[in-house]
Amino acid sequence: MQGLVPVRVLAAAGLRVPGGSGPHVVLVTGAxxxxxxATALLxxxxxxxxxxxxxxxxxxxDLADECVAAGAESADVVTADVTDDASVARVVDDLVERHGRIDAVLHCAGxxxxxxTxxxxxxxxxxxxxTNLLGSATVARHVIPVLRRQRYGVLVLVGSLLGHVxxxxxxxxxxxxxxxxxLAKQxxxxxxxxxxxxxVHVAPGSVDTPIYGNALDSAGAVNTPPPPVISPERVARVIYRQLRFPTAESQTAFSNYAMIWTHNLLPFVWRRAVGPVFRAVSHKG
Structure with a gap:
């Protein structure tokens, strides 16, 4: 596992406003x-x-260059594995040392x-x-003390609709x-x-990202996101909105609510219809 490797700091024009409307000091995992x-670019x-x-x-x-071109005040590139406690600790400590604070951590790795089964x-x-659960806990264990010392800040944990159904x-x-x-509730x-x-817990539904194609698969099948599919840019907007209007939980599409409702209130319908349909449209042998 790799530790923190500061590759570059690319400066761009902008003002530093601690805790204000911007610019923020933002750490994006899974960038x-x-x-x-998409969240980093936003x-x-x-x-x-x-x-x-x-x-x-x-x-x-390349993403760092794109971020500066898009208007970032600066773009730091760091390498760390969210499952490596020491690596995550170094990332957080170095960011605080470099910038004096962390305003938001947007945890997207998964x-x-x-x-x-x-x-x-x-x-x-x-x-x-x-990666998904223990990595989130590792990030939180190192970020929360910083936010508490500052007495402000946002930690966004990107979950999933599949954290409800x-x-x-x-x-x-x-x-x-x-x-x-x-974890987010706790x-x-x-x-x-x-x-x-x-x-904040943000729960995307199906998103058009490489995670499906890169997935490990015991059956060697081709996997695609089941409909309805939204863009990562749409999810990024929901995530970034939490910096201004934080909520305990945020879904990324109305269809999420419909599926959660069906799963919880009509379990027979879910088991007999939605489950098989999900397998048919997303998991192709």
Whole structure:
């Protein structure tokens, strides 16, 4: 596992306004692709100081250039694995040392695997839960003390619609995302004594990102996001909105509410219809 490697700091014009409307000091995890990348670019367009974090620097170098071109006051590239406690600690400590504060952490890192529960390899199951759930907890354990010392700040944990419902052939992912939602609730409760410290759970539905194509699959199937599919840019707007109007929970589409309602109030319908349909449209052998 890699530790923190500050690759560059690319300066751009802008004013530093601690805790104000902007520019913010924003750490984005999982920034190399998908929702994380879109969120980082949106923060850049708002003129923020962005720190781009992923396991390897690869795509982050070009993204840093794009962020500065889009208007970021600065773009820091760091490499760290969210499952590596020491790496995450170094990222947080270095950002505070460099910028004096962290206004928001937008935690977008995640992985997925497909397959019946009994068919998923133990290592794959552990990787998904470690990255999605334990990684979220690791980020929170190092970020929350900073926000509490500042007495303000936002931690956004990107969960999933699948943190509210059950679907076939995705047990590790579903378990991890139910856990992320529970983690967000716990953190929100524990920090309720500081009204300007917010922990937010954002739950996207199906998003057009590489996570599906990159998924581990015990059956070797081709996986695609089931409809309705939204863009990562739309999710990024929901995430970034939390910096101004933080809420405990935010869904990214009205269709999420319909599916959660069906799952909870009409479980027979869900099991007999929605589950098989989900498998048919998203998991193709």
């Amino acid at each position: 190399s692709s998908g929702i994380g990348r 923060a850049a367009e708002r003129g923020d100081r962005v720190a781009l974090m992923a396991r390897s620097e690869g795509a982050l170098d 992985v997925v695997t497909y397959g019946r 009994e068919d998923v390899a133990a290592d794959d199951f552990e990787q998904v839960v470690s 059950a679907v076939p052939d995705m047990t590790p992912y579903v378990v991890s995302k139910w856990g992320v939602r529970a 953190l929100s409760l524990e920090n309720a004594d500081l009204p300007d410290v917010h922990v």
